Amino acid sequence: xxxxxxxxxxxxxxxxxxxxxxxxxxxxxxxxxxxxxxxxxxxxxxxxxxxxxxxxxxxxxxxxxxxxxxxxxxxxxxxxxxxxxxxxxxxxxxxxxxxxxxxxxxxxxxxxxxxxxxxxxxxxxxxxxxxxxxxxxxxxxxxxxxxxxxxxxxxxxxxxxxxxxxxxxxxxxxxxxxxxxxxxxxxxxxxxxxxxxxxxxxxxxxxxxxxxxxxxxxxxxxxxxxxxxxxxxxxxxxxxxxxxxxxxxxxxxxxxxxxxxxxxxxxxxxxxxxxxxxxxxxxxxxxxxxxxxxxxxxxxxxxxxxxxxxxxxxxxxxxxxxxxxxxxxxxxxxxxxxxxxxxxxxxxxxxxxxxxxxxxxxxxxxxxxxxxxxxxxxxxxxxxxxxxxxxxxxxxxxxxxxxxxxxxxxxxxxxxxxxxxxxxxxxxxxxxxxxxxxxxxxxxxxxxxxxxxxxxxxxxxxxxxxxxxxxxxxxxxxxxxxxxxxxxxxxxxxxxxxxxxxxxxxxxxxxxxxxxxxxxxxxxxxxxxxxxxxxxxxxxxxxxxxxxxxxxxxxxxxxxxxxxxxxxxxxxxxxxxxxxxxxxxxxxxxxx
RNA sequence: GGUCCCGUAGCUCAAUGGAUAGAGCAACUGCCUUCUAAGCAGUAGGUUACUGGUUCGACCCCAGUCGGGAUCACCA
Numbered sequence: 001x002x003x004x005x006x007x008x009x010x011x012x013x014x015x016x017x018x019x020x021x022x023x024x025x026x027x028x029x030x031x032x033x034x035x036x037x038x039x040x041x042x043x044x045x046x047x048x049x050x051x052x053x054x055x056x057x058x059x060x061x062x063x064x065x066x067x068x069x070x071x072x073x074x075x076x077x078x079x080x081x082x083x084x085x086x087x088x089x090x091x092x093x094x095x096x097x098x099x100x101x102x103x104x105x106x107x108x109x110x111x112x113x114x115x116x117x118x119x120x121x122x123x124x125x126x127x128x129x130x131x132x133x134x135x136x137x138x139x140x141x142x143x144x145x146x147x148x149x150x151x152x153x154x155x156x157x158x159x160x161x162x163x164x165x166x167x168x169x170x171x172x173x174x175x176x177x178x179x180x181x182x183x184x185x186x187x188x189x190x191x192x193x194x195x196x197x198x199x200x201x202x203x204x205x206x207x208x209x210x211x212x213x214x215x216x217x218x219x220x221x222x223x224x225x226x227x228x229x230x231x232x233x234x235x236x237x238x239x240x241x242x243x244x245x246x247x248x249x250x251x252x253x254x255x256x257x258x259x260x261x262x263x264x265x266x267x268x269x270x271x272x273x274x275x276x277x278x279x280x281x282x283x284x285x286x287x288x289x290x291x292x293x294x295x296x297x298x299x300x301x302x303x304x305x306x307x308x309x310x311x312x313x314x315x316x317x318x319x320x321x322x323x324x325x326x327x328x329x330x331x332x333x334x335x336x337x338x339x340x341x342x343x344x345x346x347x348x349x350x351x352x353x354x355x356x357x358x359x360x361x362x363x364x365x366x367x368x369x370x371x372x373x374x375x376x377x378x379x380x381x382x383x384x385x386x387x388x389x390x391x392x393x394x395x396x397x398x399x400x401x402x403x404x405x406x407x408x409x410x411x412x413x414x415x416x417x418x419x420x421x422x423x424x425x426x427x428x429x430x431x432x433x434x435x436x437x438x439x440x441x442x443x444x445x446x447x448x449x450x451x452x453x454x455x456x457x458x459x460x461x462x463x464x465x466x467x468x469x470x471x472x473x474x475x476x477x478x479x480x481x482x483x484x485x486x487x488x489x490x491x492x493x494x495x496x497x498x499x500x501x502x503x504x505x506x507x508x509x510x511x512x513x514x515x516x517x518x519x520x521x522x523x524x525x526x527x528x529x530x531x532x533x534x535x536x537x538x539x540x541x542x543x544x545x546x547x548x549x550x551x552x553x554x555x556x557x558x559x560x561x562x563x564x565x566x567x568x569x570x571x572x573x574x575x576x577x578x579x580x581x582x583x584x585x586x587x588x589x590x591x592x
Numbered sequence: 593g594g595u596c597c598c599g600u601a602g603c604u605c606a607a608u609g610g611a612u613a614g615a616g617c618a619a620c621u622g623c624c625u626u627c628u629a630a631g632c633a634g635u636a637g638g639u640u641a642c643u644g645g646u647u648c649g650a651c652c653c654c655a656g657u658c659g660g661g662a663u664c665a666c667c668a
Contacts, residue, residue: 023611033610035648045648076648077611119668159668273668300666309595317666324668353596354663380597381662385604388661419628435630447605452598452661459604459617463630466605466616473630481627524608536606539615550632592630 027072028079029513035076049073056080061089087512088499095518095576098146108146112335113139115347116153116260116267120252121161121193123186124259126382126389126397126455127349130444133585134379135347136265137445137531140583145526150339151267154331157249158274161193163230166244167223168192168199178251184400186255189248199223235321259399264437264585271334273327280330281322283366284315292365308361310354315362328359329366336370343373345529350378350450377529380452382444397455406436409461410469420591434587435469441586442468446535466539468586471577474542474549478574479590481554485567488555498565507551511544511569518576522583531584538580545573 018033034045041048049071056068065085072079115135118124124132135151142149169192178188200223207217218224233241260266284301287293293303298318305313315326335344346356356376363371381388389396411432414420423431443460447453463469504512514537521537524530554570557563578588 018608018610020608020610026611031611035610039648075611156668161668298666311664314666319666321666323666349662350597351662357596378597383661413630417630443604450597451605454604456604456617462617464616465630467630469630470616473628477628477631484627532606543615546631547633549627553627555627592628 022079024510026074026077026079028070028081030080030082032078032080033076034073034078038076045076046073049078052078061085084502084504087509090516091512091572092499095515095572097144097519097522106146108148109342110148110150110339111142112150112152112339112341112344113142113347114152114154114345116265117156117348118153118256119156119161120189120249121165122190123184123255124399126399126402129263129399129402129440130379130382130453131347131349132260132263132265133441133444134377134449134531136263136585137534137583138345138347138377138526138529140585141522141525141531141534144522144579144583150269150341152269152271152335153267154271154273154276154327156273157245158234158272158277158327160227160231162245162248163227163234164196165189165192166241166248167227167230168196169248170244171195171199178254184255184258185251185253186259187400188255189252196223196227259403262403262433263399269338271331273331276330276334277322277327278330279334280326280328281316283329283333284322284326287315287362287366303362303365305358305361305365310358310361313358313362325355325359325362329362332359332363332374333368336368341370341373343375344370345375345377347377347379350380352376353378375529377449379449382453382455385454385456402440403433403437405457406440406461407433408436410435410439410463413463414592431589431592434589435463435472435592438468438472438581438586439463440468441584442471442535445531445584446539448532449530468581468584469592471538471542471581472586472589472592474545475574475577475581475588476590476592477549478545478570478577481570482567482574483590484555485570498561498563498568501561501565503562504565505552507548508566508569511548511573514541514544515572515576517541518580521580525583534580534583538577538584541573541577541580545577548573 017037020031020033022028022031034048038045038048043051050073053071056071057066059067061067063085066083067086068080069083070081072081113135115138116128116132118128139149139151169189172195173192178185181188183191200221203221203223204214204217207220208214212220230241234245284293287303288295288301293301293315295301296318299320300314300318301316302312302314305311313325314323315329316322332344335341348356353376356378360371360374360376363374383389384395384397386395407429411428413435414428414432420428420431439461443455444453446466517537517540521533525533548569552566554563554566557566581588
C-alpha cells in the first residue's frame with residue numbers, strides 16, 4: 001500500500017500508518033486506523049477522515065481508472081472500498097510467490113535447516129512427528145519463496161545408549177535380525193534397549209537387596225559396567241564392537257527411512273555424531289589455546305559464560321571424552337564449511353532452550369561471525385489428554401502406529417462412501433493415507449509451534465471442521481467442477497478469464513479477496529517460522545470457496561460471462577488450495 | 593531456589609496495541625430430485641487466571657500475585 005503514502009506529502013508527515021483487513025461486518029476491503037495519525041495531526045479521527053475525503057478520488061490506477069470507490073469513516077476507522085478495476089488489475093497480476101511486485105528487497109539465502117535428529121536406540125514417536133512436520137513445512141515454505149534450503153539432521157549414533165542395545169542384543173537376541181524376526185529395524189533395536197533396562201533394573205534390585213544404596217547399585221550393576229566397557233572398546237576402534245555397532249545402526253536407519261518416506265519427509269545430508277565429535281574436540285582445544293576456556297585440576301575443560309548471563313559449562317570431561325555440546329560445536333563448523341550458509345535453523349524442542357543459548361554463545365566466543373545467524377526454532381512438547389507421554393507408563397505414541405491409525409480411519413470412511421466404488425484397492429489405500437496424513441499434519445501444524453499442545457486422538461482423527469481433510473475436500477470439489485468444465489468444452493470458455501464480467505456479488509468478491517492473502521501468509525510463516533499461517537490461509541480459502549460453491553452455480557450458470565468468471569475463480573482457488581496444502585506437505589487428491 | 597515459557601467458550605486452538613475477542617469439536621435447529629452433505633445456514637456458550645500500571649485504545653506492553661510446565665549433569 002505504499003502508493004497511498006507516496007501520493008501525498010502531508011500524509012507522509014503522519015508516521016506509523018496502520019492498515020488492516022476490513023472486518024467482514026463492515027463495508028470495504030481495507031481499513032486505515034486513524035487514531036494515531038489523528039493525534040499526530042491534532043485532529044479528531046472524524047475531522048481527519050473529513051480532510052482525507054478529497055484525497056481518495058485522486059488515486060488512480062495506471063490506466064487512469066479510480067482506485068478507491070468509497071471511503072467511509074466508522075469511529076476511528078476509515079474503511080475503503082476498492083474499485084472493481086483495482087481487483088481486476090490485482091487478479092491479473094497473479095499470485096505467484098517468487099515473482100510480481102514488492103520483491104526488490106528480497107535476497108535469496110542459503111539456509112541450513114536441521115530437524116528430526118533422533119537417537120538411534122528407539123523408534124520415532126509423536127514428538128518427533130511434530131518436529132518432522134515443522135521442519136518439512138519450513139523447508140517447503142522457505143524454498144517456495146526462493147531460498148536455497150539444505151535439510152540436515154544430526155544422528156546421535158555414538159554413546160552409551162547404543163551400546164546398551166548392542167549388549168542386550170548379544171545377550172538376548174539369539175542371533176536373530178529384523179528380517180528373520182519380522183520386526184521393523186528401529187523397533188527391533190528399541191526392543192533390546194528396553195531389554196537392557198529391564199535386566200539393569202533387576203540387577204539393581206538384587207544389589208539393593210544385598211544392602212547397597214540405590215546409587216551404589218546403579219553404578220555397580222554388572223550389565224552397566226559391561227556396557228561402559230563396550231563404549232571404551234568402541235572408542236578404541238575394536239573391530240568386533242565397531243562391526244556390531246554398524247550392524248545395529250544400519251537396522252535402525254532402515255527403519256527410520258520407512259517412517260520418513262511414509263511421512264513424506266527427507267534430508268539432503270546426515271551428520272553423524274561419530275564423525276563430528278572429534279572435530280568438536282579440536283575446536284575446544286583451539287579455544288583452550290586462545291585462552292577462551294580453562295582446564296581445571298581434574299583435567300576437565302570449562303567455558304565461563306557468566307558475562308553473558310549464563311553459567312559455566314563443561315566442554316570436555318576429565319578423562320578427555322566429549323559431552324553432548326562438544327559435537328554440536330563441531331557439527332556447526334562443519335556445516336558452515338560445507339554450505340557457507342547465511343542462516344542455520346535448529347528445529348529442536350523447547351526443553352533445550354538453554355542448551356542452544358549456550359551453544360550459540362560458545363560459537364560466538366570462538367569468533368565465528370555466523371554464530372549470530374544461528375537460530376533455535378523451539379517448539380513445545382506434545383501432551384496427551386491425560387498428561388505428558390511417559391515411556392515408563394507405556395503412553396508413548398509411536399509414529400508408525402500413529403500413521404496406521406490415521407490411514408485405517410480414513411480407509412473406513414472411504415469404505416462406507418458410495419462415491420468412489422470404482423477405485424482399486426491400491427488406489428483406495430493411497431487415498432486413505434493421503435487423507436489420514438492430511439488430518440494428522442494439519443492438526444499438528446495449525447497450532448503455533450512455540451506453544452505446548454495437546455494431542456487428542458479423537459480430535460486428530462476428525463475429518464470434518466477445522467481439519468486437513470476439510471481443505472482437501474474443497475479442493476476435490478473444485479477439481480471435479482474443473483474436470484467437468486473441460487469435458488464440456490475442451491478449448492472453449494475454460495480458458496477465458498471472465499474479466500469483462502462486472503456483476504460480481506459479495507460472495508464472489510470475498511473469494512477473490514482471499515487470493516490476495518496468499519503471499520502475505522507465506523511470508524509471515526517464513527518470517528516467524530510458523531507454518532500455522534499457511535494452514536490458516538488454506539482453511540480460510542476453503543471456507544470462502546465452500547460458501548461460493550453453495551451459493552453460486554458454475555456449470556449451470558446461464559450467463560456465459562458469469563460462467564467464465566466463476567470458472568476462472570475456481571481455477572485460481574484450486575491452484576492456491578493445492579499450493580497451500582503442498583507447503584504443509586499435504587496431498588491434494590482430485591477425488592475423495 | 594535461579595532462569596525461561598505458558599494460563600482465552602465445557603474441550604482443542606485463533607486474534608501485526610485497534611472496531612462487538614473469533615473458529616472447530618461437543619449440544620441444539622434447518623438444508624441433499626440441483627456442479628461431491630468430509631458441505632452450507634443458524635442458536636447457545638467469555639469478568640481473556642487475579643490485582644494494579646502505561647496508553648486515545650490492552651488478550652497483547654510493564655509490575656506484582658496465584659496456577660501449570662521446562663531447565664539449571666563429567667546424561668544425551
